[in-house]
Amino acid sequence: MEILTLLKANIRRKKGSFVSVILLTLIITMSVTTILSIKESASKGVNNAHEICDTSDLLVMYRSNNLTDNLVEKIKSDDRVKRVDIADSILSEKATMGNEDHSNTMFITRYDENIRLLKSDLNGIAENTPELQKGGIYVPQGLLTVLHGKVGEKISLETLDGEHEFIVKGILLKPTMGASVIGYKTLCISDEDFSEISSSVSEAETEDKHGLGKKLKIYKADDCTLTNGQFRRQLNLDTGVTNMSIGSLTNDMSIHYTTLFPEIISSVLIVFVMFLLVIVVIVTVHSISVEIETNYVTFGILKAQGFNKNKIRMLFLYQYLLAEMIGAVLGISLSIPLIKLTSNIFVAITAIPAITSVPAGIIALILAALFLLSSVSIFFVTMKINKISPVRAISGAKKEIYFDSRMNVPISKKFLSPSLALRQFTSAKRRYAGTLVIVAILIFFMMTITQLANALNSKSALESMGAIVSEVDISPKEKLSDNDYKMIENEIERFSKIKKSYYLNASYFSFDGEEMYCTTYKDPSVMPVLKGRLPIYDNEIAVSPILLDEFDLKIGDEVTIGWKDEKEKYIISGTVPLMSDTGRAFIMSYAASEKIGYDANLWGCFSLDNGDDESLNTKIVDTLNEKFGDIIEAEVSGELVDDTYDIAINAMQMIIYVFSVLFAFVVTHMVCSKAFIQERTDIGIYKAVGFTSEHLRFQFAVRFLIASVLGSVVGALLSVLFSGKLLSGLLCSIGITRFAVDFTAFSFAAPIVLICVCFFVFAYLVSRKIKNVAVRELVVE
C-alpha cells in the first residue's frame, strides 16, 4: 500500500520520464507487432494460395518436343510419385505493356474454371472467375508489377508465330510462378484464342524452333519422406525428369523466392527494432541512475522512516515496468489498424493477397524479453540505493563529486559557450555516455540502410556482387563469329570506349543431378572472384559460395555437370559472387559447356566509359540495329534493379530514418530533462553572472551535439566494420554472400548530419525550460 502511494506520487512528479518510456515502448511494440504481422500475413497468404490452387511439389516445364510419353510414364511409375498432371501451353519469350517489356519464358495456358483470380483491389481472392472471352487475358500480379501495367490495359505477347495483343481482364492467382521475382510466368487466355494460337504456333514450328510447351505438375507420394529438393534430385537421377526441361521449380523454392523480399525487409527492420529495444533499456537505466542521484535525500528520509532498500528498489521496478506495460498495450492497440492497412503491402511483389495474422506468441516473447531485460537492468542500477545511509542523506553529506577530467580544455573568451558546453560534457561524461551509445546505434543502422539503398544504384557495387552491369546489350539472331563480335565492338567504340564486354548465355544445367542455373562466358575472367580462381580450362567451373555450402563441396572437388543427355566431370576452380537464382548458380567457360553439347548464341553486354549518357546509348543501339539488324538485335540495358525493390528499399530507409529521428527526440527529451534537473543551480548561477537563456540553451544543445558527433564517429566506425557483414548475412538468401560496401562522403554525411542536427535542435527546443529558471531560486532563506 505504501509503495502504491509512493508510486502514484513519483509518477505525478516525473510525468516526463514516465511518458517518455511509454512512448519509446509504444513505438517498439507497434513496430514489432506490425512488422512481424506483415511477415506472417504474407507467409500465411502464400501458404493459403498454394492450398487453394493445389500446387504440386515439383513443377517441370518443357518444350513440347522434349517431353516424351516414355518420360511421363517413367515419372508416373516412380514409387515416390503420387500423381502427375500435364498442362499444355503456348510459349512466349517476351511480354510488352506500354514502354515496358519482360523477357523470360511465359506459359500461356487455356482458361479453365478452376483458376482463381485476385480481387481488383488485390486485397483477397475473388469468389468468381468470369469466363474469358476472345482477346481477354488473365495475368499474375508479378507480371503487371514488372511491366508497370494494370487491369484493362493492353498486353502484347511474342510467340513463335508472331505477336498477339490481349486486354488484361483480371489478375490471375498463380502461387508458384506469379511473384515478380520469379522470371517464369503463367498466363491464361480464352479457349478460343488458345486453340487458334496454338495451331498457328504449331504450324510455325520447325525442327529447331518449338513454340509449344508443357507443364508437368508432379505430386509426391504420401509416404515419400524426401524434402522437395531431394525429391527433385532423386527423381532426376532416376528418370532424368529435369534434364530436358526448360526449368523446374519445387514448391519450397517457389515459396522461398515469393516471400524473399518480405523476409529480407522484415529481417532488416526487426534487427533495427531490436536495437531500439536496447536503446529503451539504456534510457531507462540512465533515467533511474539520475533519479537516484537527484533524490538522494528523499531516499535517505524514506529509509529513516522504515522503508528498506528492497521496497525502494521495487518502487523503480514497478514504475518503469508499469510505463513499459502501458506502452506495450498502447503499441499493440495502435498496431491493429496499422496491420490492417499494411498487411497486404507486399502483394505487388508476392502477387498473393496476404491473410492478416498476428504472431501473438512471438510478440509476447519479445515483450517478455523487454520486460525481463528492463527488470534485470533496473535490479543492477538500483543497487546504488543499498549504499544510501539515512544519516548522511538527511545531513546532506552526499559524497563529494569531483569533476576532474583529463579531457578538460581551457574556457576561452572567443568560444565561451562552446568551451563551457565542452566542459559540461567532459565533466559529466557518464550522463552523455548513454546518448553516445544510442547515437552510435542509430548511425550504424542509418548508414547500413544507406549502404543498401546506395548499392541498388551503384553499378560498381552491384558488379562486385555478381551482377552484370552494361549499358548496351545485343542478342544474336544467328550464331556469330568472333569477327562479327569484333565488328560490333568496333562500331560501338566509334561512340564510346568499351570498359568491359561480356559474351554469355545462361541456362539450367544438371549439377550433380540437381537442376542449377549456369552462365557460360566466352571469357569467364570478366567476373570477380571470391576464392580460388576463375575457370581457365574447359574442365573447370566456378560456383557461388552458397552452392559450395549446400553441396558440402570445396574448391578442387569434382562435380558432374549435365546438359540434356550428356554428362561430364568438372573441377571447381573457385567461388564467384552470383545473384541469379538467389545464389544457387555456377559459371563455366563457353568452351567447357560445348563439351557436353551446349550450343547457344552468345549475347553481348557492353559496359561503356560514357555509359551514363543515355542519349549516346540510344544512338549506339540505333546504329547497331541499322548496321547489323539482320544478325543481331541491340537494346539499351534495362534497369539493374526493378523499381519495386527500389521503392521498397527506399521505404525501408525512410522508416529507419524517421524512427531514428523520433528516437533522437524522445532520448534528447529524457536526457535533457534529467540534465536540466541536475543542473538547475548551475543554470541559476550562470544567469546571475550575466548569461542569457539563449546562451545556456545553446550550451545545452552544443553538449548534445558533442555527444552526437562522438556517437556518430563510433557508429560510422561500426558501420565500416560491420555493415557489410550484417547485410551479407541478411542478403545471403538472395545470393549476396559478400555485400560490397561502398562508402562515399555522402553516405557518411547524410545520416551523421541529420542525427547531429536533430540532437542539436531537439536539445535546444527541450531546454526551453531554462527560461523559467529564476536566479531567485539560488536564495537560501
Add this chain to the structure above:
Amino acid sequence: MKNTILSAKGLCKSFAHNGGQIHILSNVDFELYEGDFTVIMGASGSGKSTLLYSLSGMDRATAGQVIYNGADLVAMNEKGLAKLRYTDFGFIFQQMHLVSNLTLFENIAVPGYLNKEKSSADVKSKAENLLEQMSISHIKTHLPSQVSGGEQQRCAIARAVINSPKLLFADEPTGALNRKNTIEVLNLLTELNRSGQSILMVTHDIKAALRSTRLLYIGDGKIIGELSLPPYDPDEEKSRETQVNAWLTSLEW
C-alpha cells in the same frame, strides 16, 4: 551631496498562495548612494532578500520601479538584465554558488569573458590579481569542491567584482561561514568599499552590519529605519556595535 546610483519607487512584491496573495514588499521607496556600504537588516521573512533581488533585477517586482541609469529594471528584458549583470552589477550569494565543474580561476574569469569590452588577456590578468587579492591564487586550479567554504566565498567575491561593477549586491555572504572566514570576507568587502565600491548587503549578523556606512531596517515589507555610520574603523568596533545594537533594539530587533 551623494549621487544616487539606484532608486526604487513604490516597489511591491507579492506571491500567490492558496488562492490569495502574500505581500512581501509593500510600496518600498528607496535610494542607494554611490560609494556607500549599505546594509539591509530585518527579521527572518521580513523581505530583505526579496528586496535585494528585486533591486538587483535578479527577481522581477510585482509593481513599482527600480531605476538604474535612467532605465527601469522592472520593465527591462532578459537580455538587458543579463548585460547589466556582467557590466554594472556583481552578486555574492550566501551559498557561494560557484559552478562546480569550473576551477576557481575559471569561475572568476567566465563573467569577465562575457564582457565584450574587455580582452581575454585583460580578464585573465584581472582574475589573477583578484586571486592574489583574495589570497586564493595558490588554489586557482582547484575545483570548488576541493576548497574550503571561506575560499569558495572569496572566489565568489572575486567573481562578483571581475567586471568592476558599479554596484555589488551581497546576500548574507557570511551566512555559511565560520567565524574566521566571516572576518576575512567582511574585511575584503570593507576593503572594496574603501576603494570606492558601492555595496548593498543583506544580513542579520550584527558583526557584518557593523561594516556598513548606512544601515536600513526592513519590517512588514517596508523600510522602517535608517542609520548612517562613519566608515568602519576596527579600533572603534565596540562603540559602533553598541550604537547599532541600541538602534536595532529601538526597532524591536
